[in-house]
Amino acid sequence: MPATPSAAPAPVTVTVTGPEPVTEPATRPATSIAEARPGRHRSGVARVVAVIPAHDEEAQIAETIAALRRQDRPVDEVIVVADNCTDGTAANARTAGATVRASEGNEHKKAGALNQTLSWLLPQLDEDDVILVQDADSTLDPQFVSTALHHLERGYGGVGGVFRGGPGGGFVGHLQRNEYARYARDVHRLRGKCLVLTGTAAMFLVSTLRDVSAARLAGRLPAGNGTGGIYDTTVLTEDNELTFALLHLGHKVISPSACTLETEVMTSWRTLWTQRLRWKRGAVENCFQYGFTRVTWRYWGRQALTLAGVLVSLIYLATILVALCTHSVHLNPWWLAISGVFVVERVVTVRYRGWRRMLLAAAMYELVLDYFLQACHAKAYADALLRTRKSW
Template identity: 65%
Template sequence: MAVGNALRYAGVPDVRITVLIPAHNEEAGIGAALAALSRQTRRPDSVIVIADNCTDDTAKVAAAWRAEVAVTEGNTDKKAGALNQILADILPRLRDQDLVLVQDADSQLGEHFIEAALEYMDARPKLGAVGGVFQGEPGAGLVGYLQRNEYARYARDVRRLGGKCLVVTGTAAMMRAGTLKHLSRARLDRTVPAGDGRGGIYDTTVLTEDNELTFALLHLGYEVLSPKECTLVTEVMPTWRDLWKQRLRWKRGAVENCFQYGVTPVTWRYWGRQLLTMAGVAVTFIYLTSIAVAIAVDGGVSLQPVWMAVTGVFILERVVTVSDRGWRHMVAAATMFELVYDIFLQLVHAKAYADVILNRERKW
């Protein structure tokens, strides 16, 4: 990738930006990710594709785009382990003010992402990470459509909060090299959980390394932000089965991260969200049970004012919160598909809570 233009950042000229893209068998999508980087209004100075246990042509495609290719050695810790290997190599050579952008191989950054992230970093010295606001890629039929609606609602919430976010997602995150070095030292002295025990930036023992990384940064006194200008497109799960597996990992990982850190001035709001989610699961269970009982006892479903009101409020919320996608999507959001999708997610949450409580084996 070509060297980016010089930029004065935090009083230091020519800050360098290194992009890391962990990739496991991403031959089909890595080209699009690299093409998006080539269109950045502030192009990165180096791009490293981390070929992790690949059995396809990921490395070949990346090299064709003139990206540097780093091949992991003996990594058994998936994305977190791959990133730790490369960061251990490059961090000592980076100045504290230099920047590292970690992005998924199945994501494409909006053309102003890096430029906007730089401006926020320059203006706010306590920013530990700048993440992205993502939308779903086209395709995958109904399940893809419902995920795109979900992502649009998330983007709306983050925008309304001025970029404040609970998690800097793994789709894309920019961090200072000095922040990462600080985090590595904190892992070693156990100011935050030790992770791999060797000062690795990412915790290889958890299911959701991006959520845990956010917790670690917040506990070290940093802020995190997902500005509306930092947009990107990311993959959607192509099937209900794939979506179930993804969301189960996300939810269980988030719950386990809460237990990992305990109740602190940082995590109390995350615990609060878990309690709200559990309440939502309970309401969904009562809702479905009432329908099942009505069918079994009365042979049909009678219109109960309470549940009609609950359903009406739900549909209204679904319609309003997808307004950014236009009126056609607002009309479609009024269908029962959104209710089915919400019940699906509530079932995922219930399964995640049960797995944590019963300490079932984790699979990813």
């Protein structure tokens, strides 16, 4: 499976779900995936099909598709799953040249929309074809697909992206962009080792996804919706759960530092709180879902470290509060040394964003986000333990 074939992307047809699929005429001869079955793509190499679940993304979807067309190894087809849309997402996707499929009666958000489309798509593809799943609010850099294909050829079961924050969001957006820059640095230093294939973008061999479906039906993995769906619709973090599934089946995952993309940032403290509460609670519940295994032990360890961090932060803040209330504030060399280490860490780890951001980081203003996330983590742990009603 060559990583960078020179063949042009296959022309696109537009399909709308219903009792009888309807195909809109293309402006030039076109062969849809369904019509091409069982033959291979005309270039004789594996096909790459992008699947983009989208709910009311009319402002972004055209650029998301355009970024796929700019890949140095273009994808062969782009399928936008219009999930309960009330805006012009479907129309804009068609105009941009994508195939559009509408979800039908989906009540399970992204995971449900993906399962519907993948159940239709997977039987039409060959074992060594590739599926790219990406969020509608993300745009891939030109080398993403070719880099991911290279790693799939090396035997990885899933290849994920390394994301940076998009523009906007004011101070909240700025903090997230710094956070994502640190994540990218960590991934680079670990040579692509990652805990989760994020939902921003990930690529899988068809054979790998079929393996997941068969394992769910056989009871070797959590059943999810009970019909062999690739994504578990019963969890808050379906991408984290899918990573667990792949690892338990013996597949390796990686997020190469060259698989870069830009993703949307949350533009308010409220939306950031909602996002991170879902992420954290979902990760905790995925651990309980799988139990303590050869795969999950490191995830349990990460949760323990996070919980310890929450407790240390509470003790630290309580100490400061007591000192202020008792008028016993004084400079302690030990705490000054620890604070100096934190300042250096903040400066060095944001260097991907340039020296100006490094100078700003020395002011330690990012503690605002740190303590915000600590509070979010504490709430997630409490919700998971008390089994409060889950919402997204």
